[in-house]
Amino acid sequence: xxxxxxxxxxxxxxxxxxxxxxxxxxxxxxxxxxxxxxxxxxxxxxxxxxxxxxxxxxxxxxxxxxxxxxxxxxxxxxxxxxxxxxxxxxxxxxxxxxxxxxxxxxxxxxxxxxxxxxxx
Amino acid sequence: xxxxxxxxxxxxxxxxxxxxxxxxxxxxxxxxxxxxxxxxxxxxxxxxxxxxxxxxxxxxxxxxxxxxxxxxxxxxxxxxxxxxxxxxxxxxxxxxxxxxxxxxxxxxxxxxxxxxxxxx
DNA sequence: GCCGTTACGCACCGCCGGGTGTGTAATGGA
DNA sequence: TCCATTACACACCCGGCGGTGCGTAACGGC
Numbered sequence: 430x431x432x433x434x435x436x437x438x439x440x441x442x443x444x445x446x447x448x449x450x451x452x453x454x455x456x457x458x459x460x461x462x463x464x465x466x467x468x469x470x471x472x473x474x475x476x477x478x479x480x481x482x483x484x485x486x487x488x489x490x491x492x493x494x495x496x497x498x499x500x501x502x503x504x505x506x507x508x509x510x511x512x513x514x515x516x517x518x519x520x521x522x523x524x525x526x527x528x529x530x531x532x533x534x535x536x537x538x539x540x541x542x543x544x545x546x547x548x549x
Numbered sequence: 550x551x552x553x554x555x556x557x558x559x560x561x562x563x564x565x566x567x568x569x570x571x572x573x574x575x576x577x578x579x580x581x582x583x584x585x586x587x588x589x590x591x592x593x594x595x596x597x598x599x600x601x602x603x604x605x606x607x608x609x610x611x612x613x614x615x616x617x618x619x620x621x622x623x624x625x626x627x628x629x630x631x632x633x634x635x636x637x638x639x640x641x642x643x644x645x646x647x648x649x650x651x652x653x654x655x656x657x658x659x660x661x662x663x664x665x666x667x668x669x
Numbered sequence: 670g671c672c673g674t675t676a677c678g679c680a681c682c683g684c685c686g687g688g689t690g691t692g693t694a695a696t697g698g699a
Numbered sequence: 700t701c702c703a704t705t706a707c708a709c710a711c712c713c714g715g716c717g718g719t720g721c722g723t724a725a726c727g728g729c
Contacts, residue, residue, distance in 0.1 A: 436578055436594060440654025441647050443661070445575075448568030450686070455565075458556055467706060474556060478688060483707065493660030503696035504705040514656055518649060525645040527561050529638060534560025536634055540613030541563070569686095570716070587676060598718060603677070623726035624675040 444522075447492065452477060452485045457511065457519050460495060464510035494518060564642075567612065572597060572605045577631065577639050580615060584630035614638060 448454060459465065459473045471482055486509060489495040494515035500506040511519060530537075568574060579585065579593045591602060606629060609615040614635035620626040631639060650657075 436575060438650070438654070440658060441650040442571075442575075443657055444646050444650040444654060445568055445643075446571055447657075448565055449571060451562075451566055451569060452687085455556065455562075468704090479707085480689085480709090481687060484686080491661060491664035492657060499706095504703090505695075505707090507706065514653060514660070517653060522642065522645040522649045525642040526564055529642045530558070530561040530564040533634060533637060534558075534564055537563055537567075537612060538560060540634070541611060544611035572717085588674090599677085600679090600719085601717060604716080619676095624673090625677090625725075627676065 450485065450488060452481055453489055454523055456485045456489060457494065457515060460509060460511050461519050464508045466506060466508055570605065570608060572601055573609055574643055576605045576609060577635060580629060580631050581639050584628045587627055590629065
């Protein structure tokens with residue numbers, strides 16, 4: 430693909446816009462190793478608020494990136510898992526982002542820190 | 550890399566957070582084919598506001614993803630180009646996102662549209 | 670002297686995502 | 700009977716990004 434498609438194709442915009450919501454890829458990463466209940470998701474991620482997690486799950490469900498499975502038990506048990514679509518997005522592009530972050534992330538943080546210095 | 554690094558490593562978060570600003574990857578895509586002046590950037594992208602473009606360029610500069618080169622001429626001529634860091638980010642992960650969007654983007658849009666239907 | 674071009678800066682508004690606290694239905698166990 | 704657990708919903712504030720409009724400094728050309 431060339432850069433023209435990037436500018437014109439709304440599908441590309443739709444995919445990059447997924448990352449507008451900072452917690453969504455984090456939730457996907459937490460689900461990458463297997464299905465989790467809501468409570469275990471919170472503990473695994475750590476530092477995420479209950480409502481924020483709810484919003485993220487709703488969005489990921491609406492985007493078809495995760496599946497929800499509720500069991501009729503007590504106390505209630507609801508499991509979330511990556512869908513096929515979400516699995517392909519995580520194993521491909523998101524892993525590529527993570528790999529790049531491990532290789533060049535420090536250079537990014539350096540640049541951010543330097544610009545923060547000159548601003549003060 | 551495994552999902553634990555995704556949750557713990559701040560570099561990964563820093564990279565995914567780049568996409569919080571929806572226009573930044575678009576600007577990078579416009580610069581992918583070569584350096585451009587600010588005015589040509591606006592025309593190439595299309596539908597971007599002057600201030601929004603300014604903000605995006607400032608952020609990309611602060612992140613070290615693009616370079617700025619001003620020429621002492623009249624009328625003023627300022628050229629923006631992808632830096633080495635920005636080039637590696639675009640050619641790798643961002644292209645991977647674009648490729649995924651071409652393959653599965655319609656499934657994403659379908660899911661979004663379906664959830665919008667049931668909501669109304 | 671006046672206007673057009675270029676590349677900005679600045680002030681303001683609206684929306685929405687994230688953050689915080691509180692409430693609730695159903696159920697099992699002490 | 701009372702309480703803990705689970706998985707939510709609801710109401711609110713705050714900050715920041717995107718969007719809109721206007722101003723400006725430098726210079727060339729008419």
